[in-house]
Every structure is written in C-alpha cells, then in structure tokens.
Amino acid sequence: MSAFFLSAICQWAVADTRCQATASTESIQLARVIDGDTVELADGRRVRLVGIDTPEIGYRGEPSEPFAEAARDRLRELVAAGEVRMQMGTETKDRYGRTLGHLFAADGSNLEARLLAEGLGFALAMPPNLALWSCQQAAEAVARQLGLGLWSADPIMPVRQLRAGGFALLRGRITGIDRAGEQLLIELDGPLVLRLHDADRAYFADQYPEVWHGREIEVRGWVIERGSRRSGRKPLMLPLRHPGMLRLLTP
8 A cells, every 4th residue: 555545544534533532541551463353452351443343364274364464464553653542342342251442543543443444444333332433434435435455356245145154245135024023134135134123223213124125235244144944044144233234225
C-alpha cells in the first residue's frame, strides 16, 4: 500500500469523531499480537478486538487465509508505535473468556478502524458492543471503495457455495420466511438460514424482514452448523443480530 493511502487513512481515522473513545480507557502493556483481531496483555488477559474479524492464521501446517499474516503484522506495527489504550466493551467477555475491547493509539485513533480502512478485516456488528460501529462501518467503506486488501478482489461468496461454519461474507436470495416460536427464520437459496430472534428486533425497528421474500441480500457473520439434519432442514445457520450485518441489494 502506498504511503499516500496510509497517510490519508491515518488522517481520516484521527479526524473522524466516530472513531474516538466513547468511554474511559486504560493504558495497557501488550505481551504479543496473536493475530489481526486478538492480542495478549502483559497481565495475561487475552483481548478480542470488538467490531472486526480478520482472516485466520494457519496453525499446525495449515495455510493462512489471504491477508491473515498481513493483518497480524500491521497490528504489530500499530501497537509498537507508542502508548496503547483500551476501552472495554459493554459486554466485557466473550464465550471463550476473552476480554472484549477497543484499542487506541497515542493519537486517539481506533486501531480496529485503521485495519478496516486498509482492507485487512471485515466490520462486524455484535450487540451490545456497538459503541464504535458507525466508525468501523465507515472505515470498511474506505477500503471497499479503494479496492484495498481483502477488497482487491470480490470477497463475497454466493450462498450456494457455502459448505461449512465460520465467519462468512455471502450473497444470496431470500426464498422463504417462517416464524418458529420467538424467532424468524429467513431461508436463502443455498444451505443457509438466517435466524432473527425477537430479542434483537429492536435493532431492526425501521425494517420489516417479513416482507423481504425474493430479495437479493449481502449478509455477514458467524455461520454455525445446525445439530439436526432432518429432511428439508437447512444444515447451516447464521444468527442475524443487527442490520449492519446485511445489505438489501434489490428492492
């Protein structure tokens, strides 16, 4: 990436008020950068960065995903440049016991936004940790518009090609919408169903998923494998928790 692009991205990240800390921060000492979205602190805490998912590093002989090592190396550069501060997430722990937080450089810029603006990760809205979501979404839009990093080629997979769980960025058509208890199940033209729980409907206050039938969408998030494989049941599910996880592509 050219020095011009890096300078422009840095200036944008500092100037955009959406990218500033929204709560108290603490000065932290890092022991190591594990990958592009996870670090370990000197006090032993492992921190998962909020609002970003970067490609997976390969271990035990497995190849790394494209740009995984670039994301890790860039985060190493950013945290080595001076003091690093952390803002804890509203939800402070994930299901693996990792601390959830945002990292900031000495100039006040958000490090997740820096990575997103350079195309080294995908923005991911995960309620209730939405304090910097508008900043991170705008940061990804910079990389997408400029075709940087992961956006230098089309990273969006057709739903029909999806075969397994994990983070995915997908494009497909809605073929069915059904209610099952306290959740809405939105089936796509492939092995995937989106699950929108009533508890998250407040985030979709101005949208009506019940009328999305037939629309083309772009959706992102963590795909999970469903336990049952009974006939007619889609084998994969993506919990849809926030409107930032999707884009409606057709009216």
